[in-house]
Structure formats: structure tokens, C-alpha cells
Amino acid sequence: MVFVAVGVFLLSNSAETLDQVAEQFGASTSPLWTPPIPEYEVPGFQGNLALNMAVGIVFTLLILAVTIGIGKGLLLLKRKA
Amino acid sequence: MHIPDGFLDLSICAITYALTAVFWIFAFRNAGRHLSEKQIPLMGTLTAVFFAAQMMNYPVISGTTAHLLGGPILAITLGPYAGLISMTIIILIQTLVFGDGGITTFGANIWNMGVVGVFIPYIIYLLAMRIARSQKGMYVGAFLGALIGDVVAAMCAGLELGLSTLSFPYSVSIAVAAMVAHHSIIGILEGIITVAILSILQRTRPDLLKLPKLSPSWLGGN
Numbered sequence: 578m579v580f581v582a583v584g585v586f587l588l589s590n591s592a593e594t595l596d597q598v599a600e601q602f603g604a605s606t607s608p609l610w611t612p613p614i615p616e617y618e619v620p621g622f623q624g625n626l627a628l629n630m631a632v633g634i635v636f637t638l639l640i641l642a643v644t645i646g647i648g649k650g651l652l653l654l655k656r657k658a
Numbered sequence: 659m660h661i662p663d664g665f666l667d668l669s670i671c672a673i674t675y676a677l678t679a680v681f682w683i684f685a686f687r688n689a690g691r692h693l694s695e696k697q698i699p700l701m702g703t704l705t706a707v708f709f710a711a712q713m714m715n716y717p718v719i720s721g722t723t724a725h726l727l728g729g730p731i732l733a734i735t736l737g738p739y740a741g742l743i744s745m746t747i748i749i750l751i752q753t754l755v756f757g758d759g760g761i762t763t764f765g766a767n768i769w770n771m772g773v774v775g776v777f778i779p780y781i782i783y784l785l786a787m788r789i790a791r792s793q794k795g796m797y798v799g800a801f802l803g804a805l806i807g808d809v810v811a812a813m814c815a816g817l818e819l820g821l822s823t824l825s826f827p828y829s830v831s832i833a834v835a836a837m838v839a840h841h842s843i844i845g846i847l848e849g850i851i852t853v854a855i856l857s858i859l860q861r862t863r864p865d866l867l868k869l870p871k872l873s874p875s876w877l878g879g880n
Contacts, residue, residue, distance in 0.1 A: 595659055595815065595837070607664030612757030617713065633713055636751060641706035644747055648698035651690045658690075 659727075659815055659841075660752065660767055663760030667822040674818065675765030681773050682746070685739040688879070689872050693740075697869060701736055705744040708732065712748065724844040727771055727811075730779035730804040730852045735859070737871030737879060738780045745772030766818050775811040779803030779852075784877060793860070800856050801849035808848050812841030 599605075614620075614632060622628050666674075693701075708728030715725050728748075732741035749767055752758040759767045779800075786799025816837035820830030859866055873879025 595661060599665060599819075605664060606662040606760070608757065609663050609761050610754070610757070612753075612755055614755055615757045617756050617758075633710065636755065637706045637710045640709045640747060640751060641702045643751075644702040644705040644744065645698055647743070647747070648689075648693060648701055651686070651693050652695065652698070654690050655693070 659770055659811065660749070660759030661763040661770075661815060661818070662757075663762050665760070665822065665825055666763050666766055666818055667824045668762065670818050670822050671762045671765060674763075674769045678765045678769045678773060681742055682768075684874065685742045685872070688739045688874070689743060692870070692872055692879075694870065697736060697740070697872075700866060700869070701740055701744060704728075704732055704735065705747055708744070709748045709751070712752070724840075724847060726851050727775055727808065727848060729771060729775035730783070730800060730807055730848065731855050733776045733780035734783055734800060734803075734852075734856065735866055735869070737873035738777045738877065739872040739874070739879070741776035741780070742768075742772045745776060766815075770811045770814045770818075774814050775807050778810050779807035780873070780877065782806055796860075797853050797856065800852050804849040804852040805842075805845040808841050808845030809838055812837040812845075 617629065617632070619625070619628055619632060708726070708731075711726045711728055713725070727745075729741055729745060732744050736744070746768055749759060749764070749771065753761060753764055753767070780803065782803035783796075783799040786795050786802065789795060790798065813834055816834030817830055819837075820828065820833035856867075871879055
């Protein structure tokens with residue numbers, strides 16, 4: 578939660594090296610997929626720190642649940658084998 | 659270091675998907691055999707923590723930002739196969755939900771951050787521990803592992819971009835040099851943060867560092 582809060586409120590500006598290198602060399606993206614929350618900001622609510630923080634927390638918890646689910650699934654397969 | 663769609667030629671995408679698939683097969687097979695009940699909550703927590711940590715972008719050089727990858731700590735605490743599974747979950751959500759990284763380049767992104775960014779730090783960490791069997795050796799190994807792992811992962815990304823002659827009209831040497839220059843700095847920061855986390859774990863929960871590792875047999879695993 579601390580990482581999400583600090584990331585959203587203090588260090589949210591992202592300018593990755595790869596993007597800068599690509600821009601410098603004139604490469605362009607051609608996305609195959611329109612993500613529901615592009616650039617970690619809910620469309621129509623850009624700059625809404627509280628909402629972005631909530632999104633960060635929800636997805637952090639989702640990742641926790643998904644990883645535990647996969648772990649439990651693997652354990653179940655191990656027991657069946 | 660998340661490569662978006664359109665930056666790599668399809669042949670490079672196919673090769674990196676194939677290489678990564680080999681590691682996925684071994685990682686999931688190993689986890690299916692050796693993952694224990696005790697490791698699951700730690701794996702879940704560390705995966706969630708490093709997803710959140712990757713949202714924190716700090717400024718580095720020339721107006722660029724960087725974030726912690728987490729591969730070295732995941733590998734040191736849980737083993738490289740578990741690290742690969744964790745990084746796959748993180749990057750999959752980042753790709754599908756946030757558009758951070760492409761779908762055609764997903765194999766390349768996992769190869770760079772989930773295979774190279776996890777196995778190289780772990781191998782260097784193990785080597786350092788074998789040379790200097792002390793706490794100092796552990797920290798030196800973790801620092802060098804994180805630094806070199808980050809630089810080699812950046813070299814791989816540069817190589818993939820440089821070899822993508824249709825999408826990226828610059829030579830391998832130019833692409834690799836551009837990526838490595840920045841990631842040397844980012845690697846030092848990754849190394850410092852890795853040592854800091856390791857030092858906190860060593861002081862507060864040393865038991866977590868002694869858990870069995872999900873790792874290939876040639877790296878001391880089952």
C-alpha cells in the first residue's frame with residue numbers, strides 16, 4: 578500500500594528509457610489491444626490521485642489473489658499426480 | 659523496459675516467445691512438483707509487492723525514470739522458477755489491463771525481465787555465496803546480481819530492437835548502447851534496493867531466506 582501511495586502521489590511521472598530511446602530513433606507503437614486503464618489512469622479521470630490509488634490497491638490485491646490461486650492450483654495438481 | 663507492440667519484428671517476437679515458453683514449461687513443471695503450502699503466501703505477497711513497487715517511478719538521467727523490477731529478490735527468496743512465474747503474472751496484468759508492454763512482444767518482455775532479469779541475478783548471487791560464504795558475500799552477490807541482471811536484460815532488449823530491422827531501422831550496436839547506458843544507472847539503484855530489502859529480511863525474517871528454492875537442478879534445486 579505504501580508503494581502504491583508513494584508511486585501515485587509523489588513519483589507518478591513515468592518516462593521509461595525504452596520509450597525515450599524509441600522516440601529518439603523514430604520507432605512507433607502499433608497497439609493490438611486497447612487496455613481498459615491505459616498508463617495506469619482511468620479514462621476520463623486522468624489526474625484523479627485518489628482513484629488512481631484505489632486502482633493501484635485493487636490490482637495489487639488482485640495480483641495477490643491470482644498468485645495464491647495459481648499456487649493452490651499447482652498444489653492441487655501435485656496432490657492429484 | 660516493457661517493449662510495446664510494433665517495436666519488434668514478428669520473427670523476433672516468435673523466437674522470444676519460443677525461448678520463453680521453454681522456461682515456462684520447466685518453471686510450471688518444477689512448481690507443480692516442489693511448491694509447498696508454506697511458499698504460496700510468500701510468493702503471493704512478494705508478487706503483489708513488486709507489482710506495486712513497479713508503479714513507483716523515480717527520476718534517473720536525461721529526463722528518464724526507472725522503477726524497481728524485483729526479479730533479483732524474487733529469485734533469491736523463492737528461486738528463479740518462482741521468480742519467473744511471479745514476473746509473468748505481473749507483466750501479464752500490466753500488458754492486458756494497463757497497456758504497459760505489448761501482446762506480440764509479451765514473450766520478449768518476459769524473456770528480458772522474467773528469465774534474464776531473474777536467472778542472471780540468481781546465478782551471480784549463488785557464485786558470490788560459493789566464493790565468500792558470509793553475509794558480506796551475500797550482499798555483494800545480491801548487488802552485483804541485480805546490477806548485471808539489469809544490464810544484461812537491457813542488452814537483450816537492445817539486441818531484440820536492433821535485430822528488428824523492419825520496425826526499428828537502427829543497428830544492434832546503437833540500440834544496445836542506448837539501452838545499456840541508461841540501465842547501468844538503473845542497475846546500480848536496483849542493486850542498492852535489493853541489498854536493502856535483503857538486509858531487512860536478514861534482520862527481521864531470516865527464515866524466509868532459508869526456504870527451499872524453486873530452481874533447476876544445475877542451480878541447486880530439485
